[in-house]
Amino acid sequence: MPVPSAPDESNNTRPVIGLIGGIGAGKSHVASILQEEGCFIVESDAIAHEALEDPHVREAILLHFGTNVLAADGRFDRAKLAERIFTDAGLRATLEGIVHPWIERERRARTAGASSSSRAIVIDAPLLLEVGLDRECDHVLFIDAPEDVRRARLMGHRGWSAAQCSVREAAQLPLSQKRARATAVIENAGDGETADRLLRAAIHAFLVSIERA
Template sequence: MNENPPIIGLTGGIGSGKSAIASVFKEHGCVIANADENVKVVLRDSEVRDQLVQWWGSQVLDIEGHVNRSVLADIVFQDPNARKMLEALVHPRARQMQEAQFSNAPQGTRGLVIDAPLLLEAKLDALCEIVVFIDASREIRFGRVQNTRGWTEEELRRREEAQLPLDTKRNRADYVLINEGALDEAHDQVQQILQDINNRRRG
């Protein structure tokens, strides 16, 4: 039997609620590596900030001298080469943080969960024993990003076109978890997934 906790990757469309589902996995005894939060930490590194300014000028900084993630996102969404440059700079550092978070997982941890918007695009699924696709209708997802980020339909469409198609993500997943209602409804699904993984390993 494999004694190391399974690495579980979460993927899904924008606004599907990946981080909310990650919090449910945490309640069920998992350790979470949040890629977005790790990237925020990386972008505060002076070496990273200076490199970004060298590439794209002071426009990437806000009035306090911190990296402006909105400006940075606009740059890389419009230029695939810029996106590759940014990923090559940021992803290895974020990956190191993730490895440290997982290596410090306490005894009895049921799973190590990667909560990453670009799990498949960044090939993080290669690290995962299981990939879970978080599913929600476009209407629900748009409502969420409209309320939390102020996005328009056009902005959601533009952002999604920069990612793999949802059908591709869904087809590459081992499980599909529906997240269209209250989080309470996700607990049974998460528990079942963790139990299935445990049974598979014991079998």
């Protein structure tokens, strides 16, 4: 995996927040709340989707994976790609080696273009710790949720099986390591209006605390 170089601190006076947590913990929802709070969000998953449309990335992936990972419309079938890479660590490393440099360039470009009025820059990346992006962050926020809650969300919202949840979690750092490397933790253990109100209050308090630090 590529290792990001050190950021140019002279051009960035806004805090940089890295968002981490288990799959299904609700990081995307937290990111949307942070955006409502005035933060600029850089979402690596969304950038990864765009990377697959790049002709050079497409050519490199097809060279290693063949055309059987394409859908009927000629685009990449992300489910087929996922099935291949989450059962073969070597193929996963190959895909990451192709896609991650593109994602990193685009991430830096978007960060550089963030409005100066942004309250903070938030990096939402599934492999933030694995690729060393935490070194570019002033704060690393871990979103915590019990395993049964996370799996219920994944099975209900994404239609994953319990086995698929386990395989994808195994491809990331253990949650204990993620939590240990975080500088702050926010619980997102429930769903519904009351839980969302508590989550929003916790996120607001977190932002206020880092601004006062």
